[in-house]
Amino acid sequence: MSYIIRPWALEDLKAVMRLVRESASLHKALDQVKTTPEILRDEGFRKDATFGCLVAEVSPEQRSKEGDAIVAYQFHYLTYCTWDGRILFGEDLYVQPEFRGKGIGSSLLATAAKVALAKRCSQIRFISAAWNQPATDFYAKLGALNVTIRNSWNLCSIEEEHIRRLAEPATE
């Protein structure tokens, strides 16, 4: 299997969006996808882009059943811990099912690790779903620690309705 890992380009927007939706489908969460290729373009290709994206591109003869050469992607952005400093956050890592087991996920993470070092990050953090045992095993093999278990850290979210209520002048 021959492939290259590279930062995404404008012409990859539709292919990446398709993979984002495919990944959400596997999480039974397609209805939660509110982004569009235009939104990803506006956020990802301006000068102070909010995030970066790496893609895996296979050679033309190895394209997917649907004829696509972009078969995997990895999203990341810079975050900051007041204790440790810079941390690269890996938002998504997705490899199409028919291309798994060929080292593409590890290659994407190896390239993300280079991005982390270039940006002087001391950690890569990401979220892993507890029910996704193959992903959990894959990350553990690469040396990842589950800090939810180690530190009893829970991820919490305040959603838009509550943000609006909080921001109302009466709450101050």
Add this chain to the structure above:
Amino acid sequence: MSYIIRPWALEDLKAVMRLVRESASLHKALDQVKTTPEILRDEGFRKDATFGCLVAEVSPEQRSKEGDAIVAYQFHYLTYCTWDGRILFGEDLYVQPEFRGKGIGSSLLATAAKVALAKRCSQIRFISAAWNQPATDFYAKLGALNVTIRNSWNLCSIEEEHIRRLAEPATE
């Protein structure tokens, strides 16, 4: 109790660093604090700053036992979800023990909520320690959801030693 909430300024660096260390002490993690006022200045006060910080400043006659007017802070930065778009991540929210129960934490979060709306974020996310029941109750009252429990999402970390191993050419 009279106080104002405002974005931090260069002259707050030492006060904020002191609170960061005080908060880490309460987490029994002071040895994990690698940042310095200089590092926070370089990251937080350049044009494309990695993060923002809000501080609560009390009037001179209400200063803390140590004589400080900055008695609470809240750190945040922009993150990105491929499904939902922009999310404001609240890294730290800390109020000195002697100033708790006066609405300062809620005021900081109300101002962070305004930042989230101004930056077109659909969520505020943050980490809450499961053992910190007062914090858990406080966040629940504001409408926060525990997505580690709801979605079985675990936070994972790849630390520097493993990042370096991953980034080595031999792993590709």
